[in-house]
Amino acid sequence: MRLGRIGYINCYPVYGAIDRNVVAAPGELVTGTPAELNDLLVAGELDVSVISAVEYARHARDLVLLPELAISCDGPVRSVMLLSRRTVGQLDGRTVLLTASSRTSVALLELLCREVWKIRPRFAEARAEASDLDHLAKLPHDAVLVIGDPALLLAARGAYPEVVDLGDAWKRWTGLPFVFAVWAAQRAADPGAVQRAHQALLASRAWGLAHLDDLAAAAARATGIAVPACREYLAGLDYALTYKHLAGLTDFFRRLAADGIVPDGSLQFLHVA
Amino acid sequence: MRLGRIGYINCYPVYGAIDRNVVAAPGELVTGTPAELNDLLVAGELDVSVISAVEYARHARDLVLLPELAISCDGPVRSVMLLSRRTVGQLDGRTVLLTASSRTSVALLELLCREVWKIRPRFAEARAEASDLDHLAKLPHDAVLVIGDPALLLAARGAYPEVVDLGDAWKRWTGLPFVFAVWAAQRAADPGAVQRAHQALLASRAWGLAHLDDLAAAAARATGIAVPACREYLAGLDYALTYKHLAGLTDFFRRLAADGIVPDGSLQFLHVA
Structure with missing residues (x-):
């Protein structure tokens, strides 16, 4: 299976443990810009990927959301x-x-x-x-x-x-959080492989959130931005997808659908046993 | 006035003399990718620019074509x-x-x-x-x-x-030539300045076509591609916009309009005294 990965430091807390082999990679990692990964997931070249919220909404029929995982903010996002x-x-x-x-x-x-x-x-x-x-x-x-x-x-x-x-x-x-990206799988992808990828991502995030100092140091090396600024930035992002995040996400989709920018629809989650 | 310029070597024969001050620049040069220049011309940030043929067709109401100038091929284009x-x-x-x-x-x-x-x-x-x-x-x-x-x-x-x-x-x-790009001016731009830009571009092209060896050498330095290959590439491109090119351009537009990709329309040229 192929798993899409954004190279930006905002994804370090989710992929950091996979990158370091602390959590076994659930498949081949493909790194791209958000726009590239969106298109590749929809084209069927990726089985699971982080995807822009609005592109999820455009292609919801062909995708399933991975529960509990997103890139969100509840106030300033900085990036x-x-x-x-x-x-x-x-x-x-x-x-x-x-x-x-x-x-x-x-x-x-x-x-x-x-x-x-x-x-x-x-x-x-x-x-x-x-x-x-x-x-x-x-x-x-x-x-x-x-x-x-x-x-x-x-x-x-x-x-x-x-x-x-x-x-x-x-x-x-x-008054709501904003969800920039979610993780989704192709509806046609192997369910067992998708489940394993989902578990790996959640395990990797757990490690990442417990090791923000390490990740901030790596982010500083990658970008040239000072460590404390990277630390503060990563700590300000939110990687959960709870009801409050879903309220923000669906309110955004509702407004876009009202303007005809995305089809009206509903969220479809991966069934987690 | 602001004049858009693609950095690719395929534009050297048109901008080479302006770049070398052999022909005076008719204004400030802005370098971008074709996609960037298209949008900036349509947004009104550029007065005159090379523009993708299809973007001209999409925005023909707001633009006028500059006569005699295009990037075309009549057979292989190589790039x-x-x-x-x-x-x-x-x-x-x-x-x-x-x-x-x-x-x-x-x-x-x-x-x-x-x-x-x-x-x-x-x-x-x-x-x-x-x-x-x-x-x-x-x-x-x-x-x-x-x-x-x-x-x-x-x-x-x-x-x-x-x-x-x-x-x-x-x-x-x-059986027709293909026109990839044309030069266009904003309809609202100052006509005198546009005329001067058009004349400068034609004069620069005349110098460029007479100095393809110099330009091929510069192209080789810029890209790392061998001089003879650059020379052959530049010589294979066509920078004119004659009836045969217009036949290819309008046939392309006709097919796109039939598929609803661009509006049906007609070509509007800058009036040259």
Whole structure:
């Protein structure tokens, strides 16, 4: 079986023990950007993967959710940032670059623009991984949406006076946590293998949450961001999928479905014995 | 005024003289991937830019075409390649990675799959610039669509037994040249500035076509591909937009419009005195 893995440090608490062979890998690991993994899971090239929330909603018929596991925040997330040269109210008709690597954060930003800030920026997709940041700086824009490690790096540069944390914006709007990503399996995948992958991920997360200092040190080496900042970032993320997270997730889906962006549907979980 | 520029070597014959100050730059140059420049032109951040043919068709109401200038081929193009582990006939239901940097070549590939090869692969978008090639190799796939310099580099690795040149495939199908990109101006841009940019681009192209040896040497330095291969590649591309190119372009648009992919429309050219 093939298991999708995002290389960003936000996934270290879930994959760290698997990466270190503390927990046996349940299959071959495939590392990609969120957008790449989304498409590969839907294409059937991955059996289980972390997947953007909105892409899960688009393809829910072909997928089953893995219980208890997600990437969420209940307030600021720090790594999904709108960095802007103007206040959000001044972005009407202005150009906002959107990371090409994400789907959920783009959908969330569009929702916030439409429903909360009442602005209609002009959106342009751009490459915005860590190696692209110098290039990105040269593209004309008023604001940029970045996620993951590049968001942490770009925010640290302090080049934009206005910084909007999308997790925080969602919390202020709805009072709910925001679920950026879930783990899902192909409906056609072997159920036993999926169960084993799910157990391995939960075991790996348990180890990871107990070893955040080690993971923060590794994250600092990978990104160049100081250890305490990495520690604080990882500790601020939430990897559970409880009723409160599901309330945030389904409220997001409800709003997207009302705008015709995803089909209306229901959550389908893997049956865990 | 801001002028969009693709960094790929296929644009050297048009921008080479401007880059070398042989022809004065008509404004500020902005370098991006084709996908980035498309969006920035449509967003109004660029006044004039090279733009993917299909994105011109999608936004023709807001744009005017610059006469006499395009990136075309009449047969093999060499830098828009489907590299595959199977013959195209065997790709039905298999995974094809699509470069995230292009729109027109993706639309052409989808058309060829549907109309000519009668196959329905599963498509997944992936990052496929030169710096992504090692990462790309690790993603599960049966075939990959790459364009520009990364296509030249990846084809040179010889890792895929089947190599389909999309320019050649189009030519065999329709007997026509294929126009990958055109130059367009925002309809709202200052007409005088656009005229000057058009003249500068034509003058730069005239110099470029007369200095292909110099440009091939620069292309070899930029990519690591041998000078004769760069020379042959640049000489095989066509930068004109004559009736025969327009026949190929409008035939492509006609087929896309029939499938509802672009609106039906007509070409609108900049009025040149």
